[in-house]
Structure formats: C-alpha cells, structure tokens
Amino acid sequence: MKIAIQLLIGLIAFLHLYFMWFEMFAWTTRGKKVFRQFPEDLFEPTRSLAANQGLYNGFLAAGLIWSFFITNEIWKTNVSLFFLICVTIAGIYGGLTATKKIFFIQALPAIFAITLLLLRM
Numbered sequence: 001m002k003i004a005i006q007l008l009i010g011l012i013a014f015l016h017l018y019f020m021w022f023e024m025f026a027w028t029t030r031g032k033k034v035f036r037q038f039p040e041d042l043f044e045p046t047r048s049l050a051a052n053q054g055l056y057n058g059f060l061a062a063g064l065i066w067s068f069f070i071t072n073e074i075w076k077t078n079v080s081l082f083f084l085i086c087v088t089i090a091g092i093y094g095g096l097t098a099t100k101k102i103f104f105i106q107a108l109p110a111i112f113a114i115t116l117l118l119l120r121m
Contacts, residue, residue, distance in 0.1 A: 054116075060086055
C-alpha cells in the first residue's frame with residue numbers, strides 16, 4: 001500500500017506542476033484551447049490572476065514533493081495529509097464555483113490518497 005500511496009501523491013504533485021505551468025506560462029496560448037467558453041479577449045487581462053493561481057498550485061506540488069524527502073514516517077504522513085487536504089479543499093471549491101470537472105480531477109484523487117494514508121495508520 002505504501003507504494004500505491006507514493007505513486008498517487010506523485011501523480012497529484014505532477015498534476016499541480018502541470019496546473020502551475022499552464023496557469024503561469026500558457027494561459028494566453030493553450031488556455032484559449034482549453035477554456036473555449038471563456039471570452040478570448042479576457043485571457044490577456046486575466047493573465048496575472050491565472051499566474052497567481054498557478055503559483056498556489058506550485059506551492060501545493062512543492063509540499064507534496066517535499067513529503068518524499070522526509071524520513072520520519074509520522075512527520076511524512078502529517079505533511080502529506082496537510083497538503084492533500086489543501087488540494088482537496090481547493091478541488092471542492094473549484095468544483096462548486098467553476099466546473100464540476102475540477103472536483104474529479106483535483107479533489108477526488110487527493111481524497112483517495114488521504115483515505116489510503118488514514119487506512120495505513
């Protein structure tokens with residue numbers, strides 16, 4: 001189960017690194033292809049807002065990656081849980097306020113990882 005948890009945390013960290021890249025560096029290019037319902041003329045004016053959001057996703061990824069380098073199992077579990085709970089809250093909020101798809105892409109994998117971590121304790 002430990003390997004499954006680490007793989008899931010790694011996947012979630014990778015997703016948040018992708019979100020960071022997308023929102024900070026590809027918002028005005030790739031964003032137009034992904035968010036087709038968003039008016040094209042608003043991508044440039046919202047660039048800094050998206051970059052700020054991307055920065056937060058980078059912090060979430062950094063916290064999850066940090067957990068791989070912690071040797072104390074209790075501390076490692078607590079740090080992992082903290083950042084996974086942050087991801088879950090962000091995913092639930094995004095699912096409620098933006099699109100339900102965010103819940104399934106962001107929150108659900110984190111909830112699954114939290115469940116596995118708690119079952120292992």
